[in-house]
Amino acid sequence: MESIQTERFTDRLYRNVEPIWSKNFHHSFVQGIGRGTLERELFSYYLKQDYVYLIEYSKLFAIGAQKATSIEVMKQFSVLLHETLHFEMDVHRSYAKSFGISEEELEQSEPTPINLAYTNYMLNVAHNGTLAELVSCLLPCAWDYWEIGKKLYSNYHNELETNPYKNWIKAYSSDEFGALAKWLIQLMDELTFEKPERELTILENHFQTTSRFEFLFWEMLLNQEEWPLQVQNMV
Numbered sequence: 001m002e003s004i005q006t007e008r009f010t011d012r013l014y015r016n017v018e019p020i021w022s023k024n025f026h027h028s029f030v031q032g033i034g035r036g037t038l039e040r041e042l043f044s045y046y047l048k049q050d051y052v053y054l055i056e057y058s059k060l061f062a063i064g065a066q067k068a069t070s071i072e073v074m075k076q077f078s079v080l081l082h083e084t085l086h087f088e089m090d091v092h093r094s095y096a097k098s099f100g101i102s103e104e105e106l107e108q109s110e111p112t113p114i115n116l117a118y119t120n121y122m123l124n125v126a127h128n129g130t131l132a133e134l135v136s137c138l139l140p141c142a143w144d145y146w147e148i149g150k151k152l153y154s155n156y157h158n159e160l161e162t163n164p165y166k167n168w169i170k171a172y173s174s175d176e177f178g179a180l181a182k183w184l185i186q187l188m189d190e191l192t193f194e195k196p197e198r199e200l201t202i203l204e205n206h207f208q209t210t211s212r213f214e215f216l217f218w219e220m221l222l223n224q225e226e227w228p229l230q231v232q233n234m235v
């Protein structure tokens with residue numbers, strides 16, 4: 001007799017945001033990274049904005065460890081925190097170094113309104129919501145970047161050696177980065193097992209919202225959407 005495989009919650013999440021993730025992959029900023037044609041100045045801008053994004057994003061892993069109810073889950077969040085601060089942000093730091101941007105300059109980048117809205121949304125949910133809500137917010141960041149990395153690698157691997165962004169593509173398509181995303185997917189399925197629809201809908205909404213923020217982030221980078229009305233600090 002055939003066993004009936006019920007759909008995992010993360011399959012449903014994936015189906016739900018597929019049109020958004022497809023737009024993310026086809027975004028001209030992302031394709032510019034894949035082809036290696038993205039202007040260096042725009043990539044530098046990305047490095048700075050993404051660096052301050054990652055500082056806030058990595059705090060979600062610390063809050064995840066705090067909200068975990070088992071040592072296994074705590075350990076895994078501490079691995080995610082470590083890997084983000086070291087492995088992932090090292091990619092940014094080494095690109096910045098080769099572009100003549102100091103670590104201090106990276107850290108002091110002023111987040112744009114979209115960047116700030118995105119990290120604040122996630123941190124608000126992380127502080128006030130359940131562990132499942134926290135995971136549903138950060139999952140598109142890890143999972144969609146992995147999808148983008150894998151697809152860029154498979155579409156452009158022939159030209160990779162001459163692509164200035166090859167280390168970025170290699171990092172996000174790597175098995176190491178994939179393993180972190182896969183663990184979060186598995187955790188999402190465990191945390192939602194046999195949960196009522198009313199709770200699942202809330203998670204689905206967070207997942208959609210942060211998937212849309214991913215799109216807005218690429219748009220913001222391409223158009224360099226800064227704050228209006230620049231002000232100077234008084235010294």
Ligand SMILES: Cc1ncc(CO)c(N)n1
Binds near residue numbers: 054
């Ligand atoms: C905006 C953004 N989303 C996701 C990731 C992947 O961690 C990243 N580096 N930046």
